Amino acid sequence: WFSTSDSCWLRPQHVLPLLGHGPQVLGDGRLQTTIREELAAAAAEVAPGPGTTKPGEHALLLATHEDLALTHPGMAAAVEPALVGLGPEGYVTTTHAGTDLLTAADARGLLHGFYALLRDGLAVFDGSTRREEPTCPVRMVNQWDNLSADAPMGSVERGYSGDSIFYADGAVVQDRRRVKDYARLLASVGINALSLNNVNVHGPETRLMTDHVQDVADLARTFADHGIATYLSINYAAPIEIGGLGTADPLDPQVRQWWVQASEALFAQVPDLGGYLVKADSENRPGPFTYGRTHADGANMLAEALRPHGGTVFWRCFVYDCRQDWRDRRTDRARAAYDHFMPLDGEFADNVVLQVKNGPMDFQVREPVSPLLGGLERTNVVMELQIAQEYTGQQKHACYLAPQWKQVLDFDTRSADPRAPSGAAVRDVVAGRTFARPVAGVAAVSNIGDDVYWTGHPWAQANLYAYGRLAWDPASDPDDLLHRWSRLTYPDLPDVQRAVVDILAGSWLTYERYTSPLGVGWMVEPGHHYGPSIEGYEYSAWGTYHFADRDGVGVDRTVATGTGYTGQYREPWASVYESVDRCPDELLLFFHHVPYGHELASGRTVIQHIYDTHFQGVEEVQAMVARWEQVADQVDGALAERVSGRLAEQLRSAREWRDQVNTYFRRASGVDDARGRTIY
Numbered sequence: 001w002f003s004t005s006d007s008c009w010l011r012p013q014h015v016l017p018l019l020g021h022g023p024q025v026l027g028d029g030r031l032q033t034t035i036r037e038e039l040a041a042a043a044a045e046v047a048p049g050p051g052t053t054k055p056g057e058h059a060l061l062l063a064t065h066e067d068l069a070l071t072h073p074g075m076a077a078a079v080e081p082a083l084v085g086l087g088p089e090g091y092v093t094t095t096h097a098g099t100d101l102l103t104a105a106d107a108r109g110l111l112h113g114f115y116a117l118l119r120d121g122l123a124v125f126d127g128s129t130r131r132e133e134p135t136c137p138v139r140m141v142n143q144w145d146n147l148s149a150d151a152p153m154g155s156v157e158r159g160y161s162g163d164s165i166f167y168a169d170g171a172v173v174q175d176r177r178r179v180k181d182y183a184r185l186l187a188s189v190g191i192n193a194l195s196l197n198n199v200n201v202h203g204p205e206t207r208l209m210t211d212h213v214q215d216v217a218d219l220a221r222t223f224a225d226h227g228i229a230t231y232l233s234i235n236y237a238a239p240i241e242i243g244g245l246g247t248a249d250p251l252d253p254q255v256r257q258w259w260v261q262a263s264e265a266l267f268a269q270v271p272d273l274g275g276y277l278v279k280a281d282s283e284n285r286p287g288p289f290t291y292g293r294t295h296a297d298g299a300n301m302l303a304e305a306l307r308p309h310g311g312t313v314f315w316r317c318f319v320y321d322c323r324q325d326w327r328d329r330r331t332d333r334a335r336a337a338y339d340h341f342m343p344l345d346g347e348f349a350d351n352v353v354l355q356v357k358n359g360p361m362d363f364q365v366r367e368p369v370s371p372l373l374g375g376l377e378r379t380n381v382v383m384e385l386q387i388a389q390e391y392t393g394q395q396k397h398a399c400y401l402a403p404q405w406k407q408v409l410d411f412d413t414r415s416a417d418p419r420a421p422s423g424a425a426v427r428d429v430v431a432g433r434t435f436a437r438p439v440a441g442v443a444a445v446s447n448i449g450d451d452v453y454w455t456g457h458p459w460a461q462a463n464l465y466a467y468g469r470l471a472w473d474p475a476s477d478p479d480d481l482l483h484r485w486s487r488l489t490y491p492d493l494p495d496v497q498r499a500v501v502d503i504l505a506g507s508w509l510t511y512e513r514y515t516s517p518l519g520v521g522w523m524v525e526p527g528h529h530y531g532p533s534i535e536g537y538e539y540s541a542w543g544t545y546h547f548a549d550r551d552g553v554g555v556d557r558t559v560a561t562g563t564g565y566t567g568q569y570r571e572p573w574a575s576v577y578e579s580v581d582r583c584p585d586e587l588l589l590f591f592h593h594v595p596y597g598h599e600l601a602s603g604r605t606v607i608q609h610i611y612d613t614h615f616q617g618v619e620e621v622q623a624m625v626a627r628w629e630q631v632a633d634q635v636d637g638a639l640a641e642r643v644s645g646r647l648a649e650q651l652r653s654a655r656e657w658r659d660q661v662n663t664y665f666r667r668a669s670g671v672d673d674a675r676g677r678t679i680y
């Protein structure tokens with residue numbers, strides 16, 4: 001069923017109800033073949049038990065509308081109205097004359113519907129007709145995989161789950177079984193795009209588009225067989241590094257011609273390619289700034305080369321000055337993306353998509369929403385999330401991130417501005433609704449590797465599952481997704497299901513409590529970013545400061561006295577964040593520098609909040625450990641050991657965070673804990 005790994009939420013027994021229903025798949029397209037293969041693989045694994053419907057008794061038909069019309073014209077005509085206006089990834093379930101029918105205008109919709117039947121069972125066939133389609137057109141994962149483990153950041157940059165499943169020793173892995181299993185997992189939650197290599201494209205990866213093109217084509221075919229388009233991260237300086245040109249100036253005709261020809265050659269050999277993902281002028285990567293050009297110049301050059309092939313450029317907005325001086329209080333990394341990209345709104349070609357991180361900094365446990373989301377009106381946008389837990393425990397800590405993502409998706413970027421009649425919550429923006437954009441959606445840094453559980457911490461699987469489902473429907477409830485994931489992952493183990501839900505539901509907030517407080521972020525060990533180092537980044541060039549001293553802590557980002565970042569928001573947020581009294585507690589230190597005695601809306605002082613949350617966070621991890629111990633013996637030994645080991649490390653690390661943070665601020669502030677607890 002799965003070659004060498006855990007099958008996560010995609011257990012073969014979930015196919016049982018379908019198998020018992022005598023499913024018939026019409027049509028011979030590649031996606032129909034995939035559905036048939038899934039059914040056959042499951043049938044080989046599990047035998048339909050007694051009590052399920054016998055084949056033929058109450059047939060289940062899976063067919064595109066076109067195929068249906070060939071063999072069942074009456075049924076096709078009956079269902080046709082339900083398909084009107086439904087996009088290519090949508091599907092319809094209905095029952096017609098005793099036959100349960102899953103149909104769609106396009107085979108992609110059929111595949112999504114098939115996996116929905118695995119996840120949710122056959123209860124949809126209750127006599128009604130239902131339409132379902134994804135909210136976000138783009139639902140992408142980004143692999144940060146490198147061709148070899150000798151790459152500057154190892155096999156997978158910020159990878160916490162072993163090595164790459166795609167590459168080893170400078171080459172593409174030839175045993176592709178794991179890749180296929182990954183494609184199945186992604187398809188089963190509705191992902192439709194994937195980028196194949198790290199956004200930091202170094203020498204070897206620059207040559208993926210030339211030296212490894214046949215392997216890229218094979219990988220792309222595997223993903224296309226699962227309804228997933230493949231993208232390559234490209235090196236902006238490729239015309240120099242592999243093209244032998246003296247420049248990568250986007251307005252130079254030779255450079256433009258180079259990209260046209262390179263793209264032509266690439267698409268000829270990789271027909272399933274979707275286009276490029278680009279990190280330019282960011283963290284020492286090359287880009288158009290070198291030539292005095294804008295990011296619109298750079299992105300549009302690539303867009304032009306991709307246009308004849310229907311390709312798209314995803315161009316990242318993670319552009320900031322990474323050689324800052326902490327003494328310079330005017331330069332603010334949080335401002336950078338907006339400052340660079342907002343003036344270019346409307347200048348990008350229609351096959352360019354700007355990829356904007358959810359927050360203005362870098363995937364911290366708490367950040368405000370990037371003001372580019374809802375700010376950009378005449379540009380295609382996808383929001384970038386990080387499923388990999390770089391700053392949230394690196395898949396050693398249990399930290400269910402869907403509640404964080406949901407909060408971002410629900411953020412109303414402009415509170416019912418009449419110019420955005422369809423709503424301007426981030427979930428509307430990423431649906432393309434707010435400004436009627438043709439392309440929109442979400443992308444996220446993947447959290448998988450060649451680990452047998454895929455994700456290091458087996459419960460980090462929940463983040464991958466929930467990402468896919470939230471991308472499909474950003475209105476989903478994270479708690480509901482957690483229940484569903486747990487039920488699918490631990491079928492027949494109701495106690496385990498409940499325990500895992502209990503542990504994970506509040507784990508993001510628990511993580512926040514024992515780490516950096518009130519939105520200020522960082523305080524991590526530089527470089528690898530695991531574990532506390534309160535001043536680790538305080539004097540470095542990365543622009544990630546908290547400015548704690550004996551009088552107070554936090555970053556003044558106000559217009560009145562600070563960096564002016566609050567001015568990038570639309571109302572009411574610009575005023576809310578500007579005001580130290582109206583700013584939400586959880587973001588206070590992101591926007592303001594305040595004395596330790598400052599009273600929060602909660603009624604506590606900042607310093608007492610720091611002490612209280614850090615003690616509470618550790619107590620909550622202790623409770624997680626105890627809850628797990630109640631059920632650990634119900635799962636297999638290897639899984640129990642893996643989870644218990646990670647929880648033990650989480651508890652150790654949480655204590656370390658608590659003590660380092662509390663001690664640091666006790667000494668800086670000179671204020672004792674009102675409750676007299678131990679601070680070292």
Ligand code: GCU
Pocket residue numbers: 157158199200279283318362390
């Ligand atoms: C973070 C991360 C890097 C990554 C970068 C990016 O800074 O630590 O490893 O390359 O984000 O998103 O490009």
